[in-house]
Amino acid sequence: MRIELTTVPGSPERPNEDWAATALPASGQGGTLVLLDGVTPPQGDDGCVHSVPWFTARLGGSLVELSGSRRDLPLTEVLAESIRRTADGHRFSCDLSHVRTPQATVVMARWDEHEIEHLVLSDSVLLFESPDGSVRALLDDRIDRLPPGSLATEAIADAQARNKEGGFFTAAADPSVAARAVTGRTPRAEVRALAALTDGASRWTEMFREGDWAACLGVLHKEGAQGLIDRVRALEDADTGRTHLRRSKTHDDATAVYAVL
Numbered sequence: 001m002r003i004e005l006t007t008v009p010g011s012p013e014r015p016n017e018d019w020a021a022t023a024l025p026a027s028g029q030g031g032t033l034v035l036l037d038g039v040t041p042p043q044g045d046d047g048c049v050h051s052v053p054w055f056t057a058r059l060g061g062s063l064v065e066l067s068g069s070r071r072d073l074p075l076t077e078v079l080a081e082s083i084r085r086t087a088d089g090h091r092f093s094c095d096l097s098h099v100r101t102p103q104a105t106v107v108m109a110r111w112d113e114h115e116i117e118h119l120v121l122s123d124s125v126l127l128f129e130s131p132d133g134s135v136r137a138l139l140d141d142r143i144d145r146l147p148p149g150s151l152a153t154e155a156i157a158d159a160q161a162r163n164k165e166g167g168f169f170t171a172a173a174d175p176s177v178a179a180r181a182v183t184g185r186t187p188r189a190e191v192r193a194l195a196a197l198t199d200g201a202s203r204w205t206e207m208f209r210e211g212d213w214a215a216c217l218g219v220l221h222k223e224g225a226q227g228l229i230d231r232v233r234a235l236e237d238a239d240t241g242r243t244h245l246r247r248s249k250t251h252d253d254a255t256a257v258y259a260v261l
Helices: 052-069 075-088 154-160 175-180 213-238
Strands: 002-008 018-023 031-038 104-111 115-121 125-129 135-138 182-187 193-197 254-260
Touching (some): 002 213, 052 075, 075 175
């Protein structure tokens, strides 16, 4: 088994709000992968005294621990309990009802010798490559299906779409959001490699259209996680006319986890 993990902050002046980890059991018969993309709040009060990196570290640590120690729990229950634990760590000091309380997108994969479980919540990406080389993207595409104008401003997104019915969902302080995640199980024999990408890394396909998901995984095979992120950074720097970037930040935190099973 080969696993690579690379994360690069969008700016050296800001803390990296992505978080990722992998774990393998002592038996060597399986593993788990967790990737979070913390949501940067707008300037101003978000009701919390803690930073987004504090939140992603607490949530991510719980997800790794529970997905390994409680393999009897489905990933939705692992996520729900981890959200509950994290909320309990600051509910008495912070306003967890605030629409911008710290939150994150979530990707999880957990495998043993028989199958791979997956969970995706919001706009990070999970890729499965089959033995014949075909690639399946496991996505939560609710953001892509929002009515036009739903994300025109942060205020509109918060009022109409964020963690609302008919909108999109992130892991924040409400454990019930776990039931909104995209989940499934795949026979282990049908997957030879997998990758998890925050949207800062998936820009290579989703924003710059340099290749489809199979081509993206091909870059990971040949150049590794750092190679994919280096390619994204080069494309961002070259887009001086903001043809692709438009209203997006020039560099976003970018994280890629790549595993050959």
